[in-house]
Amino acid sequence: MQQSRTDILKAYRQMRMIREFEERLHIENRSGEIAGFTHLYAGQEAIAVGICEHLTDRDYISSTHRGHGHCIAKGCDPRLMMHEIYGRADGLCKGRGGSMHIADIDKGMLGANGIVGGGPPIAVGAALACQARGDGSVAVSFGGGGSSNQGTVFEAMNMAVVLKLPKIFVFELNGYSEHTGEGYGIGSDLAGRTRGFGLPVFEADGFDYFSVYQAMADALEHVRAGKGPCALIAEATRYFGHFEGDPQNYRAKDEVKTLRETRDALLRFRRKVTEAKLIEAAELDAIDAEIVAFIEDCVTSARKAPAPGAEIMLSDVYADY
Amino acid sequence: MTVKTMREALNDALFQEMRRDPGVIVIGEDVSGGAGGSSGSRDAAGGIFGVTKGLMGEFGDKRVIDTPISESAIIGLANGAALAGMRPVAELMFADFVGVAMDQIYNQMAKFRYMFGGKAKAPIVVRMSMGAGMNAAAQHSQTIYSMLSAVPGLKVVVPSNPADAKGMLAAAIRDDDPVIFLEHKALYSSKGEVPDGEYVAPLHGASLVQSGKDATVVALGRMVSFAGKAAAKLAADGITIDLIDLRSTSPIDEEMILESLSLTGRLVVVDESNPICSIASEIAAIAAEKGFASLRAPVARVTAPHTPVPFARELERMYVPGPDRIEAAIRKAVKGE
Numbered sequence A: 001m002q003q004s005r006t007d008i009l010k011a012y013r014q015m016r017m018i019r020e021f022e023e024r025l026h027i028e029n030r031s032g033e034i035a036g037f038t039h040l041y042a043g044q045e046a047i048a049v050g051i052c053e054h055l056t057d058r059d060y061i062s063s064t065h066r067g068h069g070h071c072i073a074k075g076c077d078p079r080l081m082m083h084e085i086y087g088r089a090d091g092l093c094k095g096r097g098g099s100m101h102i103a104d105i106d107k108g109m110l111g112a113n114g115i116v117g118g119g120p121p122i123a124v125g126a127a128l129a130c131q132a133r134g135d136g137s138v139a140v141s142f143g144g145g146g147s148s149n150q151g152t153v154f155e156a157m158n159m160a161v162v163l164k165l166p167k168i169f170v171f172e173l174n175g176y177s178e179h180t181g182e183g184y185g186i187g188s189d190l191a192g193r194t195r196g197f198g199l200p201v202f203e204a205d206g207f208d209y210f211s212v213y214q215a216m217a218d219a220l221e222h223v224r225a226g227k228g229p230c231a232l233i234a235e236a237t238r239y240f241g242h243f244e245g246d247p248q249n250y251r252a253k254d255e256v257k258t259l260r261e262t263r264d265a266l267l268r269f270r271r272k273v274t275e276a277k278l279i280e281a282a283e284l285d286a287i288d289a290e291i292v293a294f295i296e297d298c299v300t301s302a303r304k305a306p307a308p309g310a311e312i313m314l315s316d317v318y319a320d321y
Numbered sequence B: 001m002t003v004k005t006m007r008e009a010l011n012d013a014l015f016q017e018m019r020r021d022p023g024v025i026v027i028g029e030d031v032s033g034g035a036g037g038s039s040g041s042r043d044a045a046g047g048i049f050g051v052t053k054g055l056m057g058e059f060g061d062k063r064v065i066d067t068p069i070s071e072s073a074i075i076g077l078a079n080g081a082a083l084a085g086m087r088p089v090a091e092l093m094f095a096d097f098v099g100v101a102m103d104q105i106y107n108q109m110a111k112f113r114y115m116f117g118g119k120a121k122a123p124i125v126v127r128m129s130m131g132a133g134m135n136a137a138a139q140h141s142q143t144i145y146s147m148l149s150a151v152p153g154l155k156v157v158v159p160s161n162p163a164d165a166k167g168m169l170a171a172a173i174r175d176d177d178p179v180i181f182l183e184h185k186a187l188y189s190s191k192g193e194v195p196d197g198e199y200v201a202p203l204h205g206a207s208l209v210q211s212g213k214d215a216t217v218v219a220l221g222r223m224v225s226f227a228g229k230a231a232a233k234l235a236a237d238g239i240t241i242d243l244i245d246l247r248s249t250s251p252i253d254e255e256m257i258l259e260s261l262s263l264t265g266r267l268v269v270v271d272e273s274n275p276i277c278s279i280a281s282e283i284a285a286i287a288a289e290k291g292f293a294s295l296r297a298p299v300a301r302v303t304a305p306h307t308p309v310p311f312a313r314e315l316e317r318m319y320v321p322g323p324d325r326i327e328a329a330i331r332k333a334v335k336g337e
């Protein structure tokens, strides 16, 4: 599947946006200004972007506790996300949700999720709506390797197969589930298990945008042909702890350093497109600089934004209050 | 006695009971941690709040069992192992995750003894962290004891201090019925005197934290210390209270509450959960039914609002009943204003 220069620049911009957003939050978290649990997505950008670059606002995704990357890739406004993470009244969810519950239904983003395995069944429901609309739209659930062990996910996969829904189950294998290696919990071959449910599996290198993009193209072709759901499995890593503040005792000291140096998704993207003479390095540098400034501005405005008041706590429990 | 955190006190109880009874096993996600990680450590976490730290080293992976993220199967594992003679202590990191495991809790473990003609027992402890205070938002901050206390067959306890944490966890493990053991996450680092050596406290029964004459204040979990703060302020104005730490929400120690009420004539219940069908409601009902003649003022319930737990610091602070709200409620009950 060929991508235009514009597409390629947009994908790079999205990946850089996620990376800068997360790297900056990692720094800001130490200031103590950000409340609650923050799970960073840095290291996995190629997966969210490689998948969401195929989607429009009419397609749906469900996300996880590690949701910032999925949100940005699906078109949520990073500034409003930043305000949300800072718990501001004008944040994307009025400061009620925070990092773990960012959602923007108009963008087809059905929410980050605090419950591991909470998203896939919801995305199956969205896929049902897509099927009913018959407009070729699809639903995608993102989930970590650990989430693949939840009964809710097994049920969702089988339901999607039974109903032949346009649904793609994405599993992002980043090596860990909290403080435990993903391999320990999965217990068998994830792709084989997924096939056992009746889902064809498309595998991708989660460090490589182009690999994910191609796998998603194949997955979409499958579901749009009315053949029912499928899965996309990609390996990557997370650069930071499970949550901000995690001492990472389960991880060898140089693991991340080595991966950053040898497999980093952004460096790889840059090398690929500049070596192929598709894009000038200077164009990418310009995007980098622009995004650094933009995120700086998001943090500044988030700091100054108003705190939510009692009226925000006491409304939207139901339609009428 | 040694001053310890609640986290350390809970850890003491687990060591104590696992040494005492080889049938006691610990099951949960990351209860040791590190399996399959690149550092090689097999005690990388010790539970995400550190409560199960060190157990792996002494008891090994046959008794300290790290599981996949599969709450329904975690509780199922505890249920079956218990029916087959073991004494499992299952951990659901966050009380909110009961949602995933609810069938195994409320249709299965709670009902075995009764449904099976009294021939089965389920000596299980399900430990969970609960409560707001960490800005962990709507799916990681709930209290849930009200909901689970409504289920016949489950016992539900909520320690408020390190000594009880140790003694009640030991008692819960020795108990022959399923016990939901709720640890307030904002209390893990709170400190208090904890008895050294083998220690078991009564699993149920409230405790009188301080006594006074003007009102009976019933609180539980983190709310006990908040009510204590309110009491200190009121004392400066000559208002004194009986402060009762409920400790157990199933069963509830009606006797202590009613006896205190008969002396003070006023009842204020402080409960971090949502107000509808809450423990506060239950205690108000007990007072209305059995203590009506003693009541000189309407029963006051100080609870969270009927909303999910919000994220932002400012919102969570408003959500949780704090010392100021408790103080105002007691003042109103006493002065009628």
Ligand SMILES: Cc1ncc(C[n+]2csc(CCOP(=O)(O)OP(=O)(O)O)c2C)c(N)n1
Residues within 6 Å of the ligand: A064, A065, A066, A114, A115, A116, A117, A143, A144, A145, A146, A147, A148, A174, A176, A177, A178, A182, A242, B029, B069, B071, B093, B097, B100
């Ligand atoms: C039902 C449920 N169980 C446990 C947790 C605690 N928890 C949050 S993230 C996580 C690990 C998830 O691992 P994985 O699916 O691999 O995603 P990753 O964190 O690696 O992105 C766990 C156990 C939770 N939030 N919800």
Ligand SMILES: [Mg+2]
Residues within 6 Å of the ligand: A144, A145, A146, A172, A173, A174, A175, A176, A177, A178, A182
């Ligand atoms: Mg993972």
